[in-house]
Amino acid sequence: MRQAHQPQGLVGWAVGWMFALRRSNRQRNIWVVSLLDVQPTDRVLEVGFGPGIAIAALAGRATRGHVFGIDHSETMVRQAARRNAAGVRDHRVHLTRASVEQLPSFGDPLDAVLAVNSVGFWPDPVERLRELRRLLRPAGRIALVSQPRCPGATRDTTARAAEELQDLLTQAGFTDLRVKTLELDPPVACVLAHNPTT
Numbered sequence: 001m002r003q004a005h006q007p008q009g010l011v012g013w014a015v016g017w018m019f020a021l022r023r024s025n026r027q028r029n030i031w032v033v034s035l036l037d038v039q040p041t042d043r044v045l046e047v048g049f050g051p052g053i054a055i056a057a058l059a060g061r062a063t064r065g066h067v068f069g070i071d072h073s074e075t076m077v078r079q080a081a082r083r084n085a086a087g088v089r090d091h092r093v094h095l096t097r098a099s100v101e102q103l104p105s106f107g108d109p110l111d112a113v114l115a116v117n118s119v120g121f122w123p124d125p126v127e128r129l130r131e132l133r134r135l136l137r138p139a140g141r142i143a144l145v146s147q148p149r150c151p152g153a154t155r156d157t158t159a160r161a162a163e164e165l166q167d168l169l170t171q172a173g174f175t176d177l178r179v180k181t182l183e184l185d186p187p188v189a190c191v192l193a194h195n196p197t198t
């Protein structure tokens, strides 16, 4: 759990590779990016990108836009930067070591925000989501994903996680909530929502 929260050192590097190689991890990351409706000129942020699988999929869609990522693990920043070396070199992918509690500036408003199996680690997640909402343009999108990894996790564990994510997003002021499920073992829940227009 400690390494999942903040992968560090050699063990953290190996944990990152495990995240990257595990089939279900890859599937859930590619899947959520497909749900976000990313457009070529979009400016997208991922919080807690780990080894950078979703970052690569986002960069493949936002071909004329910008993909930002923050992760508080130096080990994950280095691993994701290697995986996304071409995008980093072209200044389309921007990976920063930062915690969601101390968000850096991303310049112009964002079109979409994404977090995969990360919200559970954030302190005061409602406040974090409010801060992220302020970075989004009106009608900007957010996707929060949970695939519970606790021992014995089942379909019910995923359903409860989805309810918790919906509750957090509603409290943070997001609207138009929708839940999608990917049938893995255990299932993956993705809660999509919008920043209101007014």
Ligand SMILES: C[S@@+](CC[C@H](N)C(=O)[O-])C[C@H]1O[C@@H](n2cnc3c(N)ncnc32)[C@H](O)[C@@H]1O
Pocket (backbone or CB within 6 Å): 004, 005, 006, 007, 019, 020, 025, 029, 047, 048, 049, 050, 051, 053, 070, 071, 072, 073, 076, 098, 099, 100, 101, 115, 116, 117, 118, 121, 122, 123
């Ligand atoms: C379980 S891993 C998931 C990684 C990736 N999203 C995936 O699905 O493969 C959680 C990631 O969130 C990052 N993280 C956890 N708490 C964070 C925080 N407060 N601020 C920034 N990143 C955080 C960790 O460093 C780790 O890379």
